[in-house]
Amino acid sequence: MNRYPYRARRRTLLGGAGAAAALGMTAACGDDGPAGTADDPIELSFEWWGNDDRAEITRQAVDLFEEKNEGITVTTNFADFPDYWQTMTTRMAGQDLPDVFQMDYSRLLQFGGNGMLLPLDGLVDTSDFIEGFLDTGYVNGELVAVPVAGNTLGLVYRADWFEAAGVTLEPGYTWADYQKAMREVTENLAEDGKWGGGDFAGQYHFMELWLRQAGGSFYTEDGTALNFDKAQLVEWWSMNQDLAADGVVPDIGTTSQWEEGGLVLDALGSEIGWDNFMPWFAPAVAENGGTLALAAPPSQDPNNIGLYLKPSMQFVVGANTEHPDESAKLIDFLLTDPEAIAILGTNRGVPATNVGRDNVEVDEVSQQVLDYEASVEQYLASPPPPPPAATGSIEQKFAEVYEQVLFEELSAEDGADTFFTEAETLLASEQ
Amino acid sequence: MSASPSTAAEPESGTAGEPGAPPDRGARGAAKRRSPGIRGGERLAGYTFMIPWLIGTAVLTVGPMAWSLYLSFTDYHLIRGGDWIGFANYTAMFDDPMFARAVRVTIIYVVLAVPVKLVASLAVAMLLSQKRRGMGFYRAAFYMPSLIAMSVGIALIWKALFSNDGVQDSIMSSFGWDGGGFLGNPSVSILMLVILAVWSFGAPMVIFLAGLMQVPQELYEAADVDGAGKWKKFVHITLPMLSPVIFFNVLMETVGAFQVFGPAYIIGGEAGSPAWSTLFYTVRIYTLAFTDFRMGYASAYAWLLVVAVGIVTLIMFRAAKQLVFYAAEDK
Known part of the structure; x- marks a missing residue:
């Protein structure tokens, strides 16, 4: 019977014991080398x-x-x-x-x-x-x-699907243009399990891009705080609501189970992403008989597309x-x-x-x-300062809280509150 | 030692009859009082043998516990250290949306998994307590899952079983279910872990089995004579006679369920996906400590769990006084 208290304590100690064990590891050293x-x-x-x-x-x-x-x-x-x-x-x-x-x-x-x-x-x-x-x-x-x-960021897209739908992305196209393009490609595909693009609002990098295009940034210069307000986050997170409701982009229940990217799975027609991912995607897409193309990401301002190397x-x-x-x-x-x-x-x-x-x-x-x-060299701006130490955790929370919004566990407003609470705590913990 | 010469002498002194007996008994009694347990030297030896255990307890259990209790009152950062901040960690939890979520998920799990698992294990134990050919094989077969249920491999298989178009989705779809795999559906995803817990009912089952074997057969025979049916025998004989064992299992499983970590971490990840629906309390502790490096806050979380489990255990012991029947007490 007195096994439980012992077990209870042992487990709850994970934190402390882990730290102790970790310290012990540093002591490990061998012979003279x-x-x-x-x-x-x-x-x-x-x-x-x-x-x-x-x-x-x-x-x-x-x-x-x-x-x-x-x-x-x-x-x-x-x-x-x-x-x-x-x-x-x-x-x-x-x-x-x-x-x-x-x-x-x-x-x-x-x-x-x-x-x-x-x-x-x-x-x-x-x-x-x-x-x-x-x-x-x-x-x-x-x-x-x-x-x-x-x-640097770019828009990787299936040239064959976009062409078939008669959609072209002219340089300087806006976020709304991109959403319209996704809609047309999805409608033209008219096939279960294939979409013109995915919901991009869950990645903090893309919101950073969006903020930079309006002259802003994700973090303040000294990296101690977020440099946008809740209303902006709500605007960003509400951006794809209509697309999701109309089935233009896959729903969260589907994408959360994907073990690989939508382009590789032959499910998505476009994705905002890092241009060096192209060689990863290309072989899989070629195997499915498609061709990939790379364009600048959508922008708020054709003269400032917010990119940096x-x-x-x-x-x-x-x-x-x-x-x-x-x-x-x-x-x-x-x-x-x-x-x-x-x-x-x-x-x-x-x-x-x-x-x-x-x-x-x-x-x-x-x-x-x-x-x-x-081609985008002339638009490349100087990089923001290295993101704060808590960025890794903040990036995860950004995606997790947006998932709450997509599953309708939280409204976009409550989600923004939650994210701000978490992000501010994390930033403070690293000061 | 001193007793042995006297016992060796007994055969000869035996002829002396009764008078030889009292001193003999006295000698034996004195030998008892000087038994190994109370000798200084041997006591020391006893503690010496305990040293490895004592060191282990001090270094691996008591020390880290005290340290984590201290940390829970600091803003300790895993790399940078921290300062004393009093109860700030404990009060911060009230404004922590993920704390509320982690508590909710964990309580739902405990409330669902423990009763279902115990009912299932009791039912199977009753089937397995019959005397049939090959019963040893069945007992082993039903016990087997509990040996591997907490492994990484099983957690990964579980993910596959409950993904979209996985086994669960295909079977339920043919009955009109359109919720997809549990893995991607936050309103039911916790059931994956409940089912995993139920599937691994080996430990309580074996304990129930042992308990069932202890119930005196004459009680059932007497009930048969009185014309009691199966249900009556179950309610009026099996359950009361088994109640100490049931109490033990309820306690054991409840405490264990509060601390479930491995499968939850592998199936839902740090994010408790989908949508924090598998954000178990322990997973949250792990993320706080080892991803966010907020060791102080994580320690506060951990100590709150200790207190909560302690309170639940206390309530159960109180309730047990009313509900548990110990056969021995009536004698």
Whole structure:
């Protein structure tokens, strides 16, 4: 009988015990350390988010690195984006981060601002990066991340479906134009399980774009508060109400069960998204007999489409690494070794280094991305400051609360109240 | 030790008859008083043997508990530390929309899962208490799910079973259901977890089974003589005789249900999808602590759960005084 109190306590202690266990992990250390020879190699860990395709070519590049650097072995690991960040944040708590890992701009401050990333100045070769790319790797004046590739937002759409519906998106088209286009494509398809596009209001990046187009921003300059009011959020979240009611976009009960993106599933005709996702979508779409095209996202103001060039992903070194030099060597190798670049291709985006651009084989899809980026170059504005440390959590809450609105658990107004409460608490907790 | 010479001498002294007996008894009594438990040296040995357990309890249970109680009065950030803020964490919960949701989801789960699971396990236990051929196999078969129910694999299978066009959707659709898979429908998604709990009724079933075996057969025989039917025997013999076991299971399952985490976390994720409908209290604690890094606030959440479960347990013990029948007390 006296088993329950014991069980009750043990479970509720998860929090505290986890912290204690995490501290214990940091104490784990071995002998005098490896010598870095073939018999006693230095072991690096390297982790990233991505899929099987990325895993395969990354493993090939890492094998080549091990071949060229006797005495270093690299263990690799990967997960999809949400799982990756769930484990990384937990491991950050335990100071158990990998030696080298992939970083996202929205998480940079959360890790870098808490001293979890090793300063890379003088460690990693920074001489070859294309101008402007390094700017987004600084936290508190220190370089803690180097860009792998750049990306920016765009509208990825099924050229074949749009053509069949006779819909064209002229440069400078508005959000309302885009909604009209989705409606026409959906109606023209007239097929169960296929839509002209999806509900885009659940992603905070897209609302940021929308705010930037009107000269605003998502966070205040110092990153301590939201820089918009509840009325704006309600307006943004109400934008697709009619479309959802008319079945122009799939309902939340359907999309919440999708394990993959709507474009890959042959279900959606368009999606606002990062342009470097094109190479991910293209093979699946081609398999379904479709063709993909890339256009600038809808805008409020044709002269200010709110775009900026963001690092699609960055490489960082965990502050607790025992092998900073070897870790830097791996990063250098992946970004500047011509053979490695040839293997990795454009899977992570078009490389951010000159030697990368010279040696990468640009296929048709990547060329589309490059052409697109060139076409919007004149509209690219300077990036906002790195988003606050709580951004990762705020991004999730943004999607979760909008889900409440879509399921009609909350009205858009109550949802805005809820989101503001959560976001303000999270921002305050990081001050 | 001192007793053994005297017992060894007994055969010879036995011829002396009764007079030899009292000192002998006295010697035995003295030996009892000096039994291992009360000797200083052996007491020390006992505690020595307990040291591993004591260390484990102090380091892994009592210490972290005290620490988390302290943290619950701070705004402790997992990386940056924090300061004492008194009861602010506890009062903040009243303005926390996700707290209310997590409490609601958890209570709905407890209220649905515990009774259904217990009724099902009692029913199956009664079937399995019969003497039939191959009963050992059936008992093992019904117990089996509880061994794997909390695993990641089963949670993933559950997701597949209850997705759109999954097994549940196809079966129910043929009866006119148009709500799709439970996985995408927030008004019924919690049923997935209730069904998972019911499916894994092995532990209470085995306890019920043991309890049923203990009920004296002569009570049923007497009832048969009086012409009682099956239902009467169940209500007037089985239930009262089983009531201590029922109480044990109710308590056990209730406390366990408040703390369900693994399957909920895998099926609904941190977001308790769809639409926070599987946002269990423990999932919320996990997200607060390890995603949002708000360890202080998460600790306050955890301690509130300790208090709540404690109160529920207390109420149950009070109620048990009225409802539970202990056969031994009547003797």
